[in-house]
Amino acid sequence: MERGNGNIVAVIDDDNDVGAVLGRLLETMGYQVEIFTSALEFLSSARTDRLACLIVDQNMPRMTGLEMIEKLSEQGVSIPTLLITGVYDSAVDRRASELGVMTVLEKPMSHRDLLRFVSVSVG
Numbered sequence: 196m197e198r199g200n201g202n203i204v205a206v207i208d209d210d211n212d213v214g215a216v217l218g219r220l221l222e223t224m225g226y227q228v229e230i231f232t233s234a235l236e237f238l239s240s241a242r243t244d245r246l247a248c249l250i251v252d253q254n255m256p257r258m259t260g261l262e263m264i265e266k267l268s269e270q271g272v273s274i275p276t277l278l279i280t281g282v283y284d285s286a287v288d289r290r291a292s293e294l295g296v297m298t299v300l301e302k303p304m305s306h307r308d309l310l311r312f313v314s315v316s317v318g
Contacts (some may be wrong), residue, residue, distance in 0.1 A: 197231050198247065201244060201245035201247055202226075202227060202247050203226075203227045203228065203229055203230075203233060203245050203246050203312065204221050204226050204228050204246070204247060204249075204313055204316075204317070204318060205228075205230075205237065205241060205243075205246050205248070205249050205250055206218055206221075206228060206230045206231070206250045206254070207230075207231045207232075207233070207234060207236075207237045207249065207250070207251045207252060207255075207260070208230075208231075208250075208251075208252040208279070209232055209233055209255040209256060210233070210252070211232065211253070213252070213302075214230040214231075214232065214266070215230070217230075217250060217308050217309070220231050220306060220309075220310075221310075221313065222286050223282070224310060224313075225311060226317065227305055229241070229246075232258065232264035233255055233256070233257065233258070234251075234255055234257070234258035234259070234262065234266075234270065235257060236313075237259055237263065237265060238258075238263060238267075240302065241265060241278075243267070243272050243274060245251060247274075247275070247317040247318075248274060248275040248276065248277065248317065249264075249274050249275070249276045249277065249304050249314060250276075250277045250279065250285055250309070250312075250313075250318035251264065251276060251277070251278050252264060252278075252279050252280070252281070253279065253280040253281075254280060254281060260278050260279075260280075261278070261287065261290055261291060261294065262289075264278075264295075264296060265294060266292045267295055268295070268308060269287050271309075275297050275311045275315075275316040276295070276296045276297060276301075277296070277298045277309065278291050278296045278298070278299045278300070278314075279292060279295060279299075279301075279302055279304060280299065280302065281301070281302045282298075282301070283301050287299070290316070292308070297312065298312050
């Protein structure tokens with residue numbers, strides 16, 4: 196199974212404002228960031244070997260965050276992942292756990308919790 200071993204944080208969120216805010220926050224903290232506006236864009240263009248971790252929105256058009264994570268798993272790719280969602284759903288939380296998602300946070304999320312996840316993932 197291929198594991199991301201780079202130092203880039205990938206943010207995948209269809210809301211451009213969320214992507215921009217998270218990108219600026221992470222860059223301010225010294226992280227390299229790549230922002231993707233959909234799961235399909237990420238799957239078609241991301242170099243997973245360069246990634247330390249993923250921050251993925253659950254509710255995106257055409258493909259949800261969990262569907263994207265499942266595709267990565269089917270391809271043998273394992274990258275520490277934080278799933279963010281606008282509305283807590285125990286079924287989503289359970290499926291995220293089954294797929295190896297490290298953390299699920301509800302929006303608006305604590306910057307401290309987000310940065311703790313990234314810090315642990317990047318090492």
